[in-house]
Amino acid sequence: VIFTTISSDGIPNAAPIGIHLEEGGLFARIYPSKTLENIKINKMAAANITYDPVIFVRAALTDMESNRFYYEDGFPVLKDAAGWIIFDCKWRENIVELLPLKGKIIQREIMPINRGLNAVIEATVHATRYVVLRENEYYSRIEYNNMIVKKCGGVHEKEAMKLLYELIGK
Numbered sequence: 001v002i003f004t005t006i007s008s009d010g011i012p013n014a015a016p017i018g019i020h021l022e023e024g025g026l027f028a029r030i031y032p033s034k035t036l037e038n039i040k041i042n043k044m045a046a047a048n049i050t051y052d053p054v055i056f057v058r059a060a061l062t063d064m065e066s067n068r069f070y071y072e073d074g075f076p077v078l079k080d081a082a083g084w085i086i087f088d089c090k091w092r093e094n095i096v097e098l099l100p101l102k103g104k105i106i107q108r109e110i111m112p113i114n115r116g117l118n119a120v121i122e123a124t125v126h127a128t129r130y131v132v133l134r135e136n137e138y139y140s141r142i143e144y145n146n147m148i149v150k151k152c153g154g155v156h157e158k159e160a161m162k163l164l165y166e167l168i169g170k
């Protein structure tokens with residue numbers, strides 16, 4: 001999902017984060033980032049559900065522009081989300097426990113599996129590591145996933161990969 005959070009000086013942020021479900025409880029494992037900083041200060045986060053590959057790339061590799069958010073009870077969520085859940089957060093080191101406060105389903109879609117979309121998500125995970133570590137291993141995984149996007153992706157997936165390559169400087 002895309003986590004949205006807010007900084008102490010009111011700047012909204014978005015980043016892809018995975019949610020885990022264990023024994024009925026939800027949590028995220030969040031490494032040092034703006035998202036973790038914001039959660040430590042504000043103790044809130046929203047999980048935004050979207051199937052838009054471009055949003056995943058943008059949220060992972062850039063600071064999203066403020067016009068992409070709207071505010072629900074003063075908390076930022078994504079305008080393009082198909083739905084969201086706002087959580088109260090309790091954190092201990094990098095484990096963030098997520099307690100649902102409020103949710104909204106905006107759009108119900110039937111989503112067939114698309115290998116191209118899945119490949120963009122995988123490539124984006126590797127891109128977040130590549131920009132930090134610059135290891136060829138991550139770049140070759142991006143290239144492999146791009147091959148799948150070329151074969152199976154639609155226009156949005158191809159646009160997302162074009163943006164990803166720009167943002168990693170390739």
Ligand SMILES: Cc1cc2nc3c(=O)[nH]c(=O)nc-3n(C[C@H](O)[C@H](O)[C@H](O)COP(=O)(O)O)c2cc1C
Pocket residue numbers: 013014015016017018019028029030031032033034035036056059060061121124125128
């Ligand atoms: C699909 C996907 C899932 C991710 N899941 C996590 C996660 O669970 N925890 C984490 O710390 N980073 C995760 N990341 C990496 C962060 O999104 C990335 O480090 C991001 O740049 C953090 O941005 P921020 O500094 O604006 O918070 C994920 C990235 C992608 C593309």
